[in-house]
Amino acid sequence: MGNLIKIVEISKRFGDIVALENVSLDIGSGDIIALLGENGSGKTTLAKILYGIYTPDKGCIEINGICKILTSPAEAKNLGIVMVSQRPQLIDELTALENISIFLNTSVSRIHKNVENLLHEFNIDINVSKPVYTLSYTEKQYIEMIKALLAMPKLMIVDEATTYLPLSIKLKFFNMMKKILANGSSIIFITHKILEALEFSNRIIVLRKGRVVGRFNSDSVTVEELRKTMFEGFGETSTVQVTRQIKDVGRDRKTVLKIDNVSVLDEYSRRAVDNVSLDVKQGEISVIVGIAGNGQKELCEAIIGLRRVEKGRILFEDKDITKLPPSKRIAMGFHYIPEDPFRDGVFLNLTIAENLKVFSQRRIEKEVLLETISKLNIIPPNPIVKVYKLSGGNIQKVAISRIFINIPRIIIAYNPTRMLDEYSSKLVMSALTRFAALGGTALVFSEDLDEALAMGDKIAVIARGKIVKLYDQAMVERAELEKVMTSYD
Amino acid sequence: MIKISIVKREFPLFMSISLRIAIAILGLLIAVTTASFIFQQDLHTTLSLLTTSFLNLNVLRYVSVFLPTALGLIIAYNASLWNLGAEGQIVVGAMGATFIALFTPLGNIEYIGPATSLFFSSIVGALWAFIPIILKIYFNVNEALTTLMMNYIAYYLVDYLVYGPWRGKSVYGYPETDMIPIPCRLQRVVGYSFSLYPLLISLIFIVVIYFFLYKTRVGISIRALSTSSRAVELSGISSIKLAILAFILSGALAGFAGGTEVLVYHRKLVPGSKIGAGMGYISIMVAWLSSLNPIAAIVASYYVSTLYIFSLAIQIGSINIGDAVARIVIGAIFLLTIVSEFISKYKIVLRFEK
Numbered sequence: 001m002g003n004l005i006k007i008v009e010i011s012k013r014f015g016d017i018v019a020l021e022n023v024s025l026d027i028g029s030g031d032i033i034a035l036l037g038e039n040g041s042g043k044t045t046l047a048k049i050l051y052g053i054y055t056p057d058k059g060c061i062e063i064n065g066i067c068k069i070l071t072s073p074a075e076a077k078n079l080g081i082v083m084v085s086q087r088p089q090l091i092d093e094l095t096a097l098e099n100i101s102i103f104l105n106t107s108v109s110r111i112h113k114n115v116e117n118l119l120h121e122f123n124i125d126i127n128v129s130k131p132v133y134t135l136s137y138t139e140k141q142y143i144e145m146i147k148a149l150l151a152m153p154k155l156m157i158v159d160e161a162t163t164y165l166p167l168s169i170k171l172k173f174f175n176m177m178k179k180i181l182a183n184g185s186s187i188i189f190i191t192h193k194i195l196e197a198l199e200f201s202n203r204i205i206v207l208r209k210g211r212v213v214g215r216f217n218s219d220s221v222t223v224e225e226l227r228k229t230m231f232e233g234f235g236e237t238s239t240v241q242v243t244r245q246i247k248d249v250g251r252d253r254k255t256v257l258k259i260d261n262v263s264v265l266d267e268y269s270r271r272a273v274d275n276v277s278l279d280v281k282q283g284e285i286s287v288i289v290g291i292a293g294n295g296q297k298e299l300c301e302a303i304i305g306l307r308r309v310e311k312g313r314i315l316f317e318d319k320d321i322t323k324l325p326p327s328k329r330i331a332m333g334f335h336y337i338p339e340d341p342f343r344d345g346v347f348l349n350l351t352i353a354e355n356l357k358v359f360s361q362r363r364i365e366k367e368v369l370l371e372t373i374s375k376l377n378i379i380p381p382n383p384i385v386k387v388y389k390l391s392g393g394n395i396q397k398v399a400i401s402r403i404f405i406n407i408p409r410i411i412i413a414y415n416p417t418r419m420l421d422e423y424s425s426k427l428v429m430s431a432l433t434r435f436a437a438l439g440g441t442a443l444v445f446s447e448d449l450d451e452a453l454a455m456g457d458k459i460a461v462i463a464r465g466k467i468v469k470l471y472d473q474a475m476v477e478r479a480e481l482e483k484v485m486t487s488y489d
Numbered sequence: 490m491i492k493i494s495i496v497k498r499e500f501p502l503f504m505s506i507s508l509r510i511a512i513a514i515l516g517l518l519i520a521v522t523t524a525s526f527i528f529q530q531d532l533h534t535t536l537s538l539l540t541t542s543f544l545n546l547n548v549l550r551y552v553s554v555f556l557p558t559a560l561g562l563i564i565a566y567n568a569s570l571w572n573l574g575a576e577g578q579i580v581v582g583a584m585g586a587t588f589i590a591l592f593t594p595l596g597n598i599e600y601i602g603p604a605t606s607l608f609f610s611s612i613v614g615a616l617w618a619f620i621p622i623i624l625k626i627y628f629n630v631n632e633a634l635t636t637l638m639m640n641y642i643a644y645y646l647v648d649y650l651v652y653g654p655w656r657g658k659s660v661y662g663y664p665e666t667d668m669i670p671i672p673c674r675l676q677r678v679v680g681y682s683f684s685l686y687p688l689l690i691s692l693i694f695i696v697v698i699y700f701f702l703y704k705t706r707v708g709i710s711i712r713a714l715s716t717s718s719r720a721v722e723l724s725g726i727s728s729i730k731l732a733i734l735a736f737i738l739s740g741a742l743a744g745f746a747g748g749t750e751v752l753v754y755h756r757k758l759v760p761g762s763k764i765g766a767g768m769g770y771i772s773i774m775v776a777w778l779s780s781l782n783p784i785a786a787i788v789a790s791y792y793v794s795t796l797y798i799f800s801l802a803i804q805i806g807s808i809n810i811g812d813a814v815a816r817i818v819i820g821a822i823f824l825l826t827i828v829s830e831f832i833s834k835y836k837i838v839l840r841f842e843k
Contacts, residue, residue: 014499055496055838071496071838306719330725344720347713354709358724363706402724 004029004186005050005081005155008067010059012045012210014389017380019045020056020210027155031186034201034218036194038230038421039393040379042210043190044086047157050188051083052076080154080185084147084161086392086419087342088140092133096143099132103147111150118146122172126293134267137339137415138165138292138447149176156180158189160392160419163196166291166447168486174200192393192421194226206230231423253281256410256441257303262312264295264302272298274465275312280410285432285442287456288467289449291485295465296445297339300414303443304336305329316410331361333409337400337416339445345399346387352398353383359402372404377424393419400428403435411435411442417451429455449478461485493839500833509780512829513792516822520796523821524803527814535803542799550683550754551768551794554579554746556691558772559790560698561742563781567702568735569715574621574636575743576769577643578614580761582747584647585613587655587758590669590751602673603686607748614744615737617643622736626729632736640769644761651758666758675752687749692787694742699783711735743769771797774823780830796822 007025011018020042027033035043048054050061052070060067063079070076073083090099100115101108115128119142126139135143141161148156156177162170177187191197197204198218206214206229214229257280264273272295280286290296301307303314305326314322321329330336338344346355356369373381376397378390387398396419403411411432417425432442432455446452452459459476461469461484469484500508517539525535542548558575565572586606590596595605621635648664657667675684701708710726711734718728750764751757758764775793779785800815 304723306722325727325729326719326722327725327727330723336723338720338723343717344723347716347720349716350709350713354703354713357706358710358713358721358726360706361725 004031004063004184006062007046007050008059008062010046010049010056010061012049012054012056012058017385017389018210020049022059023207023210023212024059025205025212027186027188029154029184029186030181031203032181032201033186033188034197034204035188035190035207036192036197036204036226036230037207038192039377039397039419039424040391041207041230043192043207044159044391045210046207047083047159047188047190050076050155050157051081077151081157082148082151082153082155083157083159084141084144086159086161086190087340088137088144090132090140090143093131095131096126096128096135099143100128100147100150104150114150115146118149118176121176122146122169124169130268136292136297141165142169142292145173149173149180152180152183152185154185156185156187158187160190160192162189163191163193163418166485192230194223194230194422197226198223208232227422253283255279256282256317257443258313258315258318259299259303260313260315262299262302262314263310264298264307265310266298271310272465273302276462276465276467277312278460278467278470280441280443281458282441283436283439284457285436285444285455286458286460287444287446287452288460288462289446289452289481289485290462292447294463296414296462298465299462300339300412300445304334304412333407335403335406335408335411337403337411337413339414341396341399341419342392346395348388348395349386351384351386352378352390355387355398356383356401356405360405362406364405368405372401375404376401376427393421393424396420397424403431408435408440411440411444413442414445415447416444417448425451449481452481453478463487491839493837495835496838498834498836505780505833508829508833509778512822512825516796516818516825519821519825520799520818523818524799524814528803538802539795539799542802543795545798546678546681547683548791548794548798549688550681551797552790553683553687553691553749553753554768555772555775555790555794556786557687557694557746557749558743558769559775559779559786560691560694560783561739562772562776563779563783563786564698564702564711564742565735565739566776566781567715568711568732570622570625570732570735570739571633572618572621572636572736572739573633573773574618574639574769575739575772576765576767577636577640578617578740578743579747579750579769580640580643580647580765581617582610582614582744583751583755583758583764584610584650584747585744586610586748586751587666587669590673591655591666591758596670596673599672602670603675603752606673606752607745610748610751611741611745614747615741617744618736618740619733622733626732640765644765647758647761647764651760655758657757664760668757669751673752674756675749677753682754684749684753687745687753690745695783695787702783707731707734743772771819774819774826777823777830778826793819 005027007023010020010023012020023046037043045054049056052072052075055069055071060069097108097112097115101111104111119126124142126142132140144161162173201218204216204218205212208230259276259278262273262276263271266272276299288296298307302309305324309322313320316332352373353369357364369383373383378394378397387395400416416428420428436442456473459471459473460467461481521535521539525532558579562572562575589606589609590602596602621632621639624630624635625632651664651666655666657665659667675686677684702712710721711731713721714728714731721728721731747764771793775786775789779789796819803814
């Protein structure tokens with residue numbers, strides 16, 4: 001196999017943060033390379049350099065024997081490099097179809113059929129003629145994937161976009177990518193999940209603090225070996241355990257949040273949430289699972305106050321909060337970990353310290369601030385760094401810090417561990433379970449069944465805007481949940 | 490073939506400061522060359538005119554208007570709320586101060602008279618800014634347009650007063666009010682037309698506003714508003730209240746500047762366009778020249794005031810041309826400022842490829 005693209009000794013710094021140092025990598029045609037590393041190890045930076053979003057301080061990318069520095073995604077695209085970003089890069093006001101057609105530089109009518117066919121193959125139901133802002137985060141990622149697939153790239157870069165998708169869709173995506181590979185293309189995918197790296201790649205490159213610390217062949221390496229390489233000298237990952245109390249399934253627990261026959265409309269006055277009732281009880285974590293686009297985004301936004309409730313009531317500790325603005329609800333003790341941390345969770349142009357100051361309902365002491373940064377292992381641990389310089393996972397950590405620096409009465413979370421590496425997601429999950437054990441209440445929306453099963457005391461399945469099944473955690477198997485989630489399509 | 494591409498970059502603090510200084514010097518050069526070319530004056534004379542403008546203490550007369558006004562604009566612009574109505578807010582502020590000084594008994598009391606006048610001028614300025622922000626929040630009307638339009642309303646409102654009910658008894662028919670009582674006037678520095686009190690108050694404002702915007706939760710949230718008002722809501726702070734606060738603070742500071750104009754400079758109310766005299770618009774440039782940083786506003790307002798004085802100095806003899814030249818120069822510097830913003834965020838890469 002010939003070399004398709006060579007990354008030659010690339011270094012990149014952001015101010016005084018070293019993001020990459022002397023990273024070299026040969027990408028052969030037909031390669032599926034997993035870039036593995038914890039949050040902030042430099043994976044996304046490398047991908048963005050390959051895609052022309054960042055220019056390296058040193059080094060270059062060798063394509064067809066010529067050393068180049070790509071200066072724009074357009075240039076990368078002309079060379080056959082396409083990236084599916086961690087955060088969907090779509091123009092919100094345009095429809096999904098228009099977005100794809102702009103990217104492919106062709107007309108809407110010419111691609112409409114192809115897009116529909118692909119969606120059909122994925123078994124995804126999205127109206128591609130709606131503006132993108134009406135879609136959920138995950139649905140936007142589907143559009144990104146389709147956009148990239150249709151471009152038929154020579155090198156496809158997938159930046160954690162697949163990590164949180166339902167298994168069936170992820171498998172289909174990789175199968176379709178393999179079709180592209182048959183023509184001599186290659187794939188780089190970025191992940192912090194060791195198992196995913198092992199399963200889908202043939203080579204694994206481990207990054208730590210901006211350096212390549214290991215190169216492996218996927219069929220001759222163990223999970224333990226990889227974990228050790230990823231985290232060496234970084235602290236024990238196993239120190240954080242998601243412990244859960246055995247709770248008697250309380251009949252007499254107080255209902256903290258009562259969702260009473262709530263219906264919510266989407267942007268097109270369709271009923272996205274249809275007569276949902278749910279009691280969230282004190283000391284419990286209730287998880288709502290479902291395939292993206294089944295009304296969970298709208299329900300979640302209605303509960304936190306970002307979306308008008310069309311019918312029904314929402315009661316918090318017996319007070320009707322249906323009409324209160326979000327800020328009032330937060331001040332009452334709601335804490336919200338949003339679906340899209342970049343937009344709703346943090347202030348990108350402010351520093352870490354300023355973000356935490358705004359999140360904190362009371363005056364925050366400097367010690368608490370520093371302690372939170374180090375507890376969450378935010379990299380770099382420097383409070384005066386602006387948040388837009390952080391990696392996706394670290395931005396999510398900043399967004400989540402709000403539950404550590406406040407005393408929430410109820411936590412509403414949407415995919416709280418999306419983008420987090422193993423250590424951080426365990427930390428967050430254990431924080432949530434501990435919070436519940438101490439009498440707190442949490443309502444988690446999740447598209448990740450492992451997360452749901454690890455934390456949830458109650459698990460509700462949402463499909464087509466209705467809660468179709470409600471389980472006690474102890475009573476349900478993963479397979480059963482998957483079956484129920486998909487059987488309403 | 491030449492390939493041009495635009496790449497994001499980040500300047501260290503030292504570089505962005507040097508860039509701004511370079512822009513400032515470049516601006517002065519433009520001012521001098523245009524002026525000397527148009528007036529057929531040799532460069533040397535024009536240059537010495539500029540130097541005198543720089544050292545002329547009367548610069549402070551303009552600083553005391555530009556500084557507080559720009560500080561207010563900095564608050565609003567940090568929240569991405571486009572208040573273009575400082576001009577009108579200055580004018581109504583002047584009206585407020587005149588009202589207290591001339592038509593209430595407070596105007597005859599020393600200390601209390603000027604203090605209440607300035608306080609009231611801030612209130613009127615804040616109220617003037619309150620209207621567009623409410624229209625924006627509840628009716629989704631673009632605040633840039635309404636604030637701009639309201640400048641003219643302010644002009645005509647004051648014109649109506651000075652031509653009509655407020656016209657003075659001893660002004661021989663001129664469109665102006667009587668002079669405000671002596672206890673209500675702020676004392677000028679001897680030989681100049683500015684007073685130290687408003688300057689000192691403005692300096693205090695700088696410290697307070699810097700502290701507010703960078704150290705307090707509410708102030709940081711105002712800056713956060715420009716990134717995401719949803720995220721602000723979701724942190725438990727009402728984005729509506731923040732927007733109103735940012736806007737009325739900005740109106741109040743412009744109103745304060747208008748009040749000092751009456752108490753120090755005019756000492757009576759004159760037609761609106763004479764009070765504002767475009768200074769509200771120039772303050773917009775001061776705010777941007779300081780990169781929306783309250784501390785940098787001192788330097789920026791001094792610099793712009795100098796050019797203002799310079800433009801007045803070259804107007805002698807041919808007022809219309811002089812004014813036009815002044816506007817060209819100020820516009821050119823504003824353009825340079827915008828370009829420098831761009832240069833500090835992006836670099837342009839030129840490459841030659843076959």
